[in-house]
Every structure is written in C-alpha cells, then in structure tokens.
Amino acid sequence: MPQHDVLVIGGGLAGMRAAYKAKSLGADVALLSKVYPTRSHSAAAQGGIQAAMTSEDSWETHAFDTVKGSDYLGDQDAIEILCREALDDIIELEHLGVIFNRTPEGRIDARAFGGTSYKRTCFVADQTGQVLLHVMWEQLVGLNVKSYEEWFVTHLIVEDGRCAGCVALEIPTGRLEVFRARAVVLCTGGLGQVYQPSTNGLAVTADGLALAYRAGATLMDMEMVQHHPTTLKSNGVLITEGARGEGAFLINSKGERFMEKYAPKMKDLASRDVVSRSETIEIREGRGMDGCVLLDLRHLGPEVVFKKLSQIHELARDYANVDVLKEPLPIRPGYHYLMGGVKTDVDGRTWDASGGRRWQGVEGLFAAGECANVSVHGGNRLGGNSLMDTVVYGRRSGAAAVGYARSVDWVAVNEDAYKEQERRKIKAIFDKPPGLRAADLRQEMGTAMDDGIAVFRDEESMGNALRTVRSLKEKSSSVSVHNKGHVFNTDLLSVLEMGYMLDVAEVVGVSALNRKESRGAHARTDYPERNDAEWLKHTLVSWTPEGPRLDYLPVTLTRWEPQRRTY
Amino acid sequence: MRATLRVRRYDPETQPTPTYKEYPVDLPQYGTVLDGLLDVRDRQDGTLSLRCSCRSAICGSCSMRINGEARLACKTLVNKIASPGETITVEPMGNMPVIKDLVADMTLFWDKVRAVEPYLQPVGPAPEREYLVSNEAMERLTVAMNCIMCGACVSDCTVLEVDKTFLGPAALAKAYRFVDDPRDGRKMERLEKYTQTSGIWDCTRCNMCVQVCPKGVAPMERIMQVRSMAMEAGFNKTRGARHASAFAEIVKESGRLDEMGLALKTYGFFKAGFTLTGIGLRAFFRNKLPPLFHRPIATAENVRRLFRRLGV
Numbered sequence: 001m002p003q004h005d006v007l008v009i010g011g012g013l014a015g016m017r018a019a020y021k022a023k024s025l026g027a028d029v030a031l032l033s034k035v036y037p038t039r040s041h042s043a044a045a046q047g048g049i050q051a052a053m054t055s056e057d058s059w060e061t062h063a064f065d066t067v068k069g070s071d072y073l074g075d076q077d078a079i080e081i082l083c084r085e086a087l088d089d090i091i092e093l094e095h096l097g098v099i100f101n102r103t104p105e106g107r108i109d110a111r112a113f114g115g116t117s118y119k120r121t122c123f124v125a126d127q128t129g130q131v132l133l134h135v136m137w138e139q140l141v142g143l144n145v146k147s148y149e150e151w152f153v154t155h156l157i158v159e160d161g162r163c164a165g166c167v168a169l170e171i172p173t174g175r176l177e178v179f180r181a182r183a184v185v186l187c188t189g190g191l192g193q194v195y196q197p198s199t200n201g202l203a204v205t206a207d208g209l210a211l212a213y214r215a216g217a218t219l220m221d222m223e224m225v226q227h228h229p230t231t232l233k234s235n236g237v238l239i240t241e242g243a244r245g246e247g248a249f250l251i252n253s254k255g256e257r258f259m260e261k262y263a264p265k266m267k268d269l270a271s272r273d274v275v276s277r278s279e280t281i282e283i284r285e286g287r288g289m290d291g292c293v294l295l296d297l298r299h300l301g302p303e304v305v306f307k308k309l310s311q312i313h314e315l316a317r318d319y320a321n322v323d324v325l326k327e328p329l330p331i332r333p334g335y336h337y338l339m340g341g342v343k344t345d346v347d348g349r350t351w352d353a354s355g356g357r358r359w360q361g362v363e364g365l366f367a368a369g370e371c372a373n374v375s376v377h378g379g380n381r382l383g384g385n386s387l388m389d390t391v392v393y394g395r396r397s398g399a400a401a402v403g404y405a406r407s408v409d410w411v412a413v414n415e416d417a418y419k420e421q422e423r424r425k426i427k428a429i430f431d432k433p434p435g436l437r438a439a440d441l442r443q444e445m446g447t448a449m450d451d452g453i454a455v456f457r458d459e460e461s462m463g464n465a466l467r468t469v470r471s472l473k474e475k476s477s478s479v480s481v482h483n484k485g486h487v488f489n490t491d492l493l494s495v496l497e498m499g500y501m502l503d504v505a506e507v508v509g510v511s512a513l514n515r516k517e518s519r520g521a522h523a524r525t526d527y528p529e530r531n532d533a534e535w536l537k538h539t540l541v542s543w544t545p546e547g548p549r550l551d552y553l554p555v556t557l558t559r560w561e562p563q564r565r566t567y
Numbered sequence: 568m569r570a571t572l573r574v575r576r577y578d579p580e581t582q583p584t585p586t587y588k589e590y591p592v593d594l595p596q597y598g599t600v601l602d603g604l605l606d607v608r609d610r611q612d613g614t615l616s617l618r619c620s621c622r623s624a625i626c627g628s629c630s631m632r633i634n635g636e637a638r639l640a641c642k643t644l645v646n647k648i649a650s651p652g653e654t655i656t657v658e659p660m661g662n663m664p665v666i667k668d669l670v671a672d673m674t675l676f677w678d679k680v681r682a683v684e685p686y687l688q689p690v691g692p693a694p695e696r697e698y699l700v701s702n703e704a705m706e707r708l709t710v711a712m713n714c715i716m717c718g719a720c721v722s723d724c725t726v727l728e729v730d731k732t733f734l735g736p737a738a739l740a741k742a743y744r745f746v747d748d749p750r751d752g753r754k755m756e757r758l759e760k761y762t763q764t765s766g767i768w769d770c771t772r773c774n775m776c777v778q779v780c781p782k783g784v785a786p787m788e789r790i791m792q793v794r795s796m797a798m799e800a801g802f803n804k805t806r807g808a809r810h811a812s813a814f815a816e817i818v819k820e821s822g823r824l825d826e827m828g829l830a831l832k833t834y835g836f837f838k839a840g841f842t843l844t845g846i847g848l849r850a851f852f853r854n855k856l857p858p859l860f861h862r863p864i865a866t867a868e869n870v871r872r873l874f875r876r877l878g879v
Contacts, residue, residue, distance in 0.1 A: 035618075035620060035626075035628065036628075036673075036677075038626075038627065038715070038716050039618075039620055039621075039626040039627060039628045040626070041620065041621065041626070043621065043625045043626050043627075043715070044621050044623065044625050044626070090697075091696055091697055094697040094698065095687075095689070095693045095697075095698070095750075096687060097686065097687035097748070097750070099705040099708045099709060099712055099748075100697070100705065101702060101705060101706075102700060102701060102702035102705055103702070104702070105699070106698075106699035106700050106701055106702075107696075107697060107699065108697050109702070124705075124709065124712070125709055127625070127709075127712075127713070130625055130712075130715065131712050134712070134714075134716075135687075138685050138686040138687070139686055141680075141681055141685055141686055142684075142686035142688075172666050172670075172672075201620035201621040201622065201626060202605075202619055202620050202621075202622065203620040204620075234595070234596075234597045235597075235602075235622055235623075237622060237623040238623070307706070311625075314624070315623060315624075318597075318624075318642060318644065319597055319623075320597070321597065437609070437613060439608075439609030439610065481613055482612060482613030482614045483613050483614040483616075485578060485580045485581070485614075486580060487578065487579055487580055487616075487666060487667045488616040488666055488667040488668075488670050489616070490608070490616050490617070491608075491613040491614065494613075
C-alpha cells in the first residue's frame with residue numbers, strides 16, 4: 001500500500017502548485033491524477049492571470065474589483081489574501097520559468113480584462129494557462145516529485161471523521177490500490193461536463209466535488225456557475241476574454257455595439273455575467289444570428305492577432321471556418337466555470353478548524369483550485385482570477401497540508417476491505433444487463449442543465465432541470481458497459497464519472513432553486529433583484545441519506561459594504 | 568457528412584495481434600476525427616479506448632495516426648481529409664508500444680523529456696522582482712513553449728524508427744527552450760550534454776517532425792538552433808559538428824559538395840577507411856559511388872564571394 005504524508009489528487013495547476021509547495025517544505029508528497037498532468041484543463045486557460053503590478057494599481061483595487069465582480073458574495077478576507085499575495089506569486093512563477101509577455105522595459109506586461117479597473121492581467125500570448133501548467137510540471141520534474149499518472153480515484157477513505165487516503169484504479173492496468181495519506185489535497189477541477197455545450201474538457205467530470213461531498217465535506221454556492229460570453233457555436237470551445245482585452249468588441253446582427261447600452265462605462269469589458277446576459281437578451285430579442293452574436297477582431301490587425309491571439313485565430317479557422325482578420329466571429333455564452341465548490345477556509349481546510357462548527361467537513365481533507373470554494377469568486381468570477389486562485393490557494397493548501405500532516409499520526413486503514421468494496425462496485429457495473437449507456441445520460445443531463453440553470457433561470461426552468469437530473473439518477477443504477485476488460489477501460493470510467501456528475505448536478509439544482517434573488521451568475525427572471533437583507537449569505541449543501549441538506553452561512557465582509565453594481 | 572472510420576483495434580487481454588474495424592459515422596460540417604471516434608465510443612462500440620480531453624488542441628491527449636500521419640484527432644476536420652463517404656484510417660501513434668486500441672504507451676517519451684533536465688536553472692540570487700528580459704527573447708521561446716507534448720513528432724520521427732536511443736524531437740525542442748532562455752544559468756553544461764550521442768547531432772533533418780507538429784513548434788528547426796549555439800560555444804569536436812563544419816568548408820572551397828572529402832574530414836583518414844569502406848563498396852557495386860575526383864567549377868569564386876559576404 002503506497003503511503004505519503006501528503007497526497008495531492010489532481011494534476012492541474014492547483015494540484016501541482018500544492019505538490020510543489022509541499023515538496024519545497026521537505027514533505028513526502030505525491031501527486032495522483034487521472035490524466036497526465038500536462039493534459040489537465042488548466043492548459044485551456046487562455047487570457048491571463050491577474051496581479052496588481054503597476055504603481056497606479058494596488059492590491060486593494062484588485063480586491064475591490066473582485067468583491068464587486070463577485071456581486072458581494074465573495075468572502076472579503078479570502079479576497080484580500082488572494083490579491084495581496086498575487087504579486088509575490090507572479091514573481092515566483094516568473095523566476096520558475098514562465099515566459100510572460102514583456103513591456104519595452106523588460107517587465108511583465110499586462111492586458112485589460114473584464115471588470116478590472118486597470119490593465120492587470122499578465123499573460124503569455126493567449127496560452128497563459130498552458131505555459132503556467134507546463135512550467136509547474138517542469139518544476140515537479142526538477143524536484144523529483146512522485147507522480148501517479150492515469151490513476152482514477154473511486155473512493156475517499158474517511159476513518160473516524162478523518163480523511164486517510166483514497167482508493168484508486170490504475171487506468172492502463174485496471175489494478176485497484178489503496179493510497180494512505182496523513183493529509184489529502186483535492187485539486188480536481190470543476191464540473192464542466194455536467195453542462196452541454198461546455199468550454200471544459202471531457203475529463204472535467206466533477207470527480208473531486210462528488211468524492212468530497214460523499215465523504216462528508218460541504219459544498220458551497222453551487223448555484224454559481226459561470227457562462228463565458230465568447231464560446232464557439234460548433235463545439236463550445238473558449239474564445240478568450242483577452243480578445244476584448246486587446247480591443248475586439250461585440251456586435252449584433254444590425255452591426256451595433258450593443259454593450260454600450262448595457263454597460264456604458266466598461267462596455268465589452270464588463271463582468272462576464274453582465275456580458276453573457278446582454279448577449280442573451282440581444283439574441284432573444286431577435287438581434288442575433290443563428291443563436292449567436294458577433295465578436296469583431298478585424299480592426300486589431302495581423303500584428304496583434306498573430307502575436308497575442310494566435311490560438312484564437314487558429315481555433316476560429318479550424319472550428320468555425322472564420323478568418324478573424326477578415327470577418328466577425330459568431331459566438332455565444334457557454335458554460336465555463338464553477339464559482340462554487342468544496343467549502344474551505346483560507347488554508348484549504350475543508351473542515352471548520354475554528355471550533356465554531358459553523359460548517360462541518362472532513363478533517364485532513366484539503367481542497368484548492370476550481371473544485372474548492374474559498375470563496376474568492378462569489379457570484380461571478382473575474383477573468384484572470386481563476387489562475388491566480390489556483391496559484392495562491394494551491395500554495396497555501398500545500399503548505400497547510402504539510403503542517404497538518406506533521407501534527408497527526410497515521411490512521412489505520414483496512415486495505416483489503418476497501419479494495420474489496422471497490423471491486424464489488426465495479427463488478428456490479430460489469431454485471432448489468434446490456435441497455436442504457438452513460439453517454440445517453442450525459443447528453444440528456446447536459447442539455448437539461450443548460451436549458452434550466454444557465455444565464456437566465458426561474459423556478460420552472462430550474463425545477464425542470466432538477467427533475468431531469470433526479471430521474472437520470474434513478475436510471476443510472478441500470479447503466480451498463482460494453483467493455484468488461486481491465487486495460488484502459490474508459491467505458492467503465494464513463495459510468496463512474498456519470499455517477500459523480502449526477503450527484504453534483506443535483507446539488508447545483510437544489511442550491512439554485514432555493515436562492516430566491518438574483519446575484520452574479522444566478523439571474524432569476526422571477527426574482528430579478530439582489531436582496532442583501534435576506535440573501536447576503538452562502539448556500540451550504542451536505543450529503544445525507546435522504547438527499548442534499550441545505551444550510552446557510554453569512555458572507556465575511558471586511559471593508560467593502562455592498563453597493564449597487566453597475567459597469 | 569458521412570465517412571467511415573477504419574480503426575486499428577487491439578486489446579492485449581483478448582487479441583494476439585491488432586485488427587481493423589470499420590465504423591460508419593455521420594458528422595456535422597465542422598466535425599473532427601475525434602467527434603467521429605467519440606460517436607463510435609458513445610453510440611456504437613464502448614470497447615474502443617482512446618485518450619482525449621480538451622477538444623481544442625491544447626491538452627495534447629489525442630494524437631494518433633490518421634491516414635498514416637500523426638495528428639491531433641480534435642484538430643483534424645473530417646471534411647479536410649476525406650470526401651463524403653470516404654474511409655479514414657485511424658491508428659495509434661508510431662514509435663511507441665500500444666497499450667490498447669488508440670492508446671500508446673508514452674513512458675519512454677516522458678523519460679526522454681525528463682532526461683534533458685527540463686526546468687529553468689538560474690545561477691546566482693534571483694532579483695527581487697522579475698528578471699528583466701526583452702519581449703523578443705520571450706516571444707522567441709513562445710514557439711517552443713507552444714509544445715503541448717502530444718508526441719506527434721516522436722510518433723513519426725524517422726530516426727527513432729531505427730534508433731530508440733535518440734532523444735527525439737520533442738525532448739530536444741524542450742531543450743532549446745532552456746538553452747535560449749536568458750534567465751537560465753547552465754547554458755554551457757546543457758549544450759555539452761545535448762551534443763552527446765543520442766542528442767542534437769543524431770537528427771537527420773528529414774523534416775517529418777516539422778510537418779506533423781500540430782502547434783507550429785517545428786522541432787527540427789529548434790534542434791538546428793541548438794546545433795548552431797553548441798558550435799558557437801565551442802562544442803565542435805563531435806562527429807556531427809565536424810560534419811557540419813567540413814560541409815561548409817568544402818562548399819566554400821570548391822563550390823560543390825565532395826562526399827569523399829566530407830567523409831575524410833568528418834571521420835579522419837583511418838576511421839573513414841575503417842567505417843566507410845563497406846558502404847563505399849556497396850555503393851560502388853550499385854553504381855552509386857560519387858566520383859573520387861571532381862572537375863573544378865569555373866565559377867566557384869562566386870560561391871566563395873557569397874561566403875565572404877556572409878562573413879563565414
């Protein structure tokens with residue numbers, strides 16, 4: 001049975017950052033990931049990473065922009081930490097090898113992004129996430145961090161209320177193994193494939209969210225899902241906000257720059273929730289084209305496009321047959337990011353270590369990155385803040401996990417019993433008579449979620465989505481597989497992933513239905529106003545045998561009182 | 568659009584050798600080969616295994632051979648490589664063992680990338696803020712940093728086909744990224760390392776990696792950059808470096824390539840005789856031996872003038 005002081009599950013940017021920090025502190029740490037780390041979806045982040053670097057800007061301004069962007073649902077203590085520590089982390093990343101674009105003076109350059117007061121988004125062309133991800137991987141190679149690649153976690157082990165490791169399946173061989181750890185850090189990303197279409201990769205299937213939820217951790221603000229304003233119609237692929245940051249703008253079928261109407265000051269660079277809503281209104285009121293509006297990059301010229309937006313040029317050419325230098329690109333809002341996640345404190349702990357027991361959780365289990373909710377993004381995330389979130393809170397979680405691991409003893413784990421339990425679970429799937437398959441359920445769930453709980457929502461639409469999800473949950477127990485082998489059985493994985501996604505989709509539905517106001521990405525047509533008197537609070541959901549249980553927790557305010565939010 | 572995917576199937580648990588299986592697919596206008604394979608996996612045959620995630624050519628999971636050439640399935644539009652109804656052959660990457668179906672074992676690939684010490688190694692204390700470097704220097708590295716480690720170049724590398732020890736295009740393109748990074752402090756050590764056997768001089772410049780790379784990294788061109796840097800840094804004693812210098816010298820002198828002279832200068836007289844006599848004899852009997860003595864070219868002075876103008 002492999003055992004490590006700290007086991008990081010998930011090899012994206014947050015996971016590698018946590019593992020890097022833990023190793024730097026001298027801990028015995030291992031990284032376990034279902035894909036090779038460089039395949040993680042952090043690579044798809046295009047536009048950049050936010051940090052206040054210039055003399056006119058300050059971390060306080062960054063923090064205020066983030067608080068406002070979150071529609072005052074973000075916890076301000078967590079936001080302050082994020083923005084205060086961002087600068088040092090950017091410098092550290094640069095020292096580790098990130099090739100940021102530079103100013104003529106040789107300093108790290110920054111571009112404008114949505115909802116930001118200054119140019120603050122540091123970038124590497126339009127492949128920032130990919131470069132960050134690869135540089136962190138390089139560093140783990142340099143530090144010789146133990147890495148278990150293509151291992152799929154089927155179960156989190158909790159003994160006496162403490163997380164003691166996990167059971168995982170080695171994808172290339174089908175072998176089950178129990179991993180014991182003093183501390184576990186979950187960095188498994190969001191729930192991307194719960195929605196169809198989605199900017200997220202096929203590997204983003206809510207694994208860690210469901211594992212934590214089933215293990216007793218609390219999920220928070222799961223109704224807060226972000227639709228990105230610019231995604232391709234054909235396959236939902238992301239077109240970076242950096243395009244608008246570099247000067248591109250949105251037009252409707254009449255050629256009007258409609259964002260001037262909805263956000264007179266920030267226009268195309270208003271917050272993502274605002275732009276996605278504006279686009280949806282334009283399309284619904286008949287000023288769209290084939291369910292899209294247009295992103296116009298023509299005036300940027302080849303110099304900017306080829307040097308700073310080359311990936312966009314390629315994606316538009318390949319998947320929409322559009323040369324962005326010659327014609328505007330049809331785009332529409334599409335599912336992109338989960339602001340919600342596993343509730344953690346500012347050191348990634350998923351349990352309430354204050355002793356106040358205001359929220360429950362699992363001792364020894366940490367979370368960071370998109371699967372966690374610290375919460376810095378609240379009701380709406382600013383572009384460029386997710387990468388910073390993975391870097392700052394990945395590091396803090398890694399450090400805290402080491403501290404925790406050093407303070408506790410090993411928990412006894414019955415290896416054989418856990419292996420047998422998971423073996424039986426898999427056998428039960430193999431024994432199902434042929435019929436329904438996971439892919440059928442996935443499509444139905446994705447469409448229902450995107451119809452019901454997307455840019456705009458109301459009681460009826462959300463109720464429909466939740467009903468569909470619950471009926472699919474019923475059906476999911478009879479899902480069967482074609483492949484009953486051991487070697488690289490992705491058919492089996494698709495069933496296990498489907499189970500994770502349905503659990504989490506139900507939590508999104510329950511959370512959304514119960515928040516009776518509009519805030520950030522949660523825009524209800526039946527409750528169109530924000531209601532601070534009753535709803536300036538986080539939604540908490542925990543697992544019970546009877547179904548999801550709802551609780552609420554006040555938002556932490558430090559120095560910014562809620563104000564009307566306009567752009 | 569309709570097409571048929573002819574997919575190489577292999578399951579080590581049930582089959583001694585691979586077989587091919589055909590699947591009809593019907594795809595939207597901008598459907599990719601990956602869309603087709605997912606359709607097969609989701610709706611026709613769940614036993615098909617492949618790696619994929621991002622669907623947008625950034626995660627590097629889905630490289631495979633499509634109609635004989637390494638490509639990303641998610642970046643390959645069906646309508647670009649086949650007419651309606653045509654058959655598209657899909658196989659796992661080459662130069663790597665196969666785990667199952669389209670899933671290649673990339674262990675050796677990663678081992679080779681690790682072997683070039685793929686991490687920045689600055690020397691001396693770090694500055695308080697960022698290193699001050701020019702945007703041009705960073706943009707130059709972007710080309711190599713574009714690499715998503717998909718393995719396409721390694722799959723189709725013609726040197727790896729005959730020599731498994733070659734570090735290969737992906738690892739060496741990664742090596743370039745550090746040699747040319749003004750922040751790295753171990754340029755000389757790196758160049759010395761990369762000039763060893765299995766390194767930069769083992770590339771035969773066949774251009775295959777440049778052709779198949781889906782991200783414009785052009786690994787061979789990166790390898791050539793490392794070669795130039797190595798020779799400039801004084802690492803010119805290896806056979807590859809001597810070959811390159813001798814090549815230039817001979818052309819400069821005579822205006823043409825004298826293969827015999829090249830062999831002598833690269834290997835030295837005795838070693839050339841020992842190593843190359845067999846090859847020479849085989850070439851002679853097939854009537855392919857280059858002339859032992861070349862007639863001088865009257866206008867060779869023009870070539871010399873070119874060299875002078877280039878200052879080399």
